Amino acid sequence: ATLAVAATIPVSLLGAVAIAYFAGFTVNMILMLALLLLVGVVVDDAIVVIENIHRWREQGLAADTVSAALHGARQVSFAVVAATLTLVSIFAPAIFMSGMVARFFQTFSVTVTFGVLVSLIVALTLIPMLAAHHLHYEEPSGRLYAAFGRAHAAMDRAYRRVLAWALRFPWRVLGAAGLLFVASFAVFAAIGKGFVPNEDEGRFLVRFKLPVGASLAATEAKLDEIEATLREIPEVRHLFSAVGLGARGKVNEGVVFVQLVDKSERDRPQWEIRKEAQRRVGAIPGVQAIASRPPIVGGMRSEPLQFAVVGPDLARTESVAQRLAKRLRAHPEIG
Structure with missing residues (x-):
């Protein structure tokens, strides 16, 4: 039974990888995270099906393995389909998202959604076949089984008492559920x-x-001033600066990479230190400086709030951008 359930994992993962291939996805951290999640999800349906088949064989169909597999799979098929569609309803909507969020979650949602659907097909086809031909039923025995049986019986009795109380006082249960909600x-x-x-x-x-x-020369002078200002922050350990990075290579732009001391050696988190750095470098005249966390994806900005001003008229777009920047500076909480 264990090997039959374990067979669900590679088959379902191969199905998910095939869907990812035909969808044009690449192997990346998001895809690997989706596959890692599937490892723990795809076995659920198979466990339910094979457990019910085993129950049918315990109840008198031990000799007729094919009938036990058919009856066991058919009896729980609706419940298994409903449970699978519940998972699909959680992940599938992300497939239809758009924008920046879609770039991160579409790979994950497509892989998980179709991987779960493949596991449903495997649970209702491959698992009954394996159970009918390779699942051997033996009367359980042994101390370990007896101890497990006693523990399971104790849990069953406790559950029955709780269930009886819930059925006797339904309004209390509904009230508690409503309060939690x-x-x-x-x-x-x-x-x-x-x-x-x-x-x-x-x-x-x-x-x-x-x-x-x-x-x-003017850019380097301002860079020296920015570095001196940042070194006044006690938590700063190292600085690495560069001018003219990127494809455009503009000499009037640059970046300073700030490395802090270890968390055990400071009392403030990184974002509080970054706010102080923004306040200090923002007060330097003649330069626009923005302190931000490293981008989560190379080449992207990582500020939590960003504005983009676009338009066909360059002069008017510049004017609108300047007015927007002026209004934003009136709100110091924005940074």
Whole structure:
């Protein structure tokens, strides 16, 4: 029985990988995370089916293995399909998302959704076949089985008492469930929210830009001033700076990579230190400097709030962008 259930894992994962291949996905961390989740999910349907087949054989169909497999699989097929569709209803909507979020979650949702559906097919076809031809029934015996049976019987008696109480006082049960449901909203409101969680990686970036036309010497002078300002923060350990990075290679732009001391050697988290760095470098005249956490994907910005101003008229777009920036500076909580 264990080997039959274990066979569900490679078959379902191969089906999920095949779907990912035809969908044009590459092997990356998101795909591997989806496959890792599937390892623990795809066996659920198979366990339910093979356990029910085993129950039928215990009840008198030990000799007729094919009938036991047919009756066992047919009896729980609706429950297995319902459980699988519940999982599909959770992950499938992410397939239809758009924008930046879709780039992260479509690979995950497609792989998990179709992997779960493949496991359903395996549980209703491969598992009954293996159970009919390779599952041998023997009367259980031994001390370990007896101890497990006693523990299971004790759990069953406790569950029956709880179930009897719930059936005797249904309104109390519904009231408790309603209170928990309402309390979940309060807990949800208290939990922090964001595209990615705040993680203390012990490092952040400071991007800076001088007016267009600034010379390399002027940029280096401002860079020295930014570095001196950052070194005044006691938690800063190392700085690595560069000017003119990227394909455009503009000499009026640069970046400073800030490495902090270990978390055990400081009292403040990374984001509080980054806010202080933003306040300090933002006060330097003649340069626009932004302190931000490292991007989660190379080449992307990682600020939690971003604005994009686009339009066909360059002068008007620049004017709107300047007015927007002026209004945003009036809100210091934005940073």
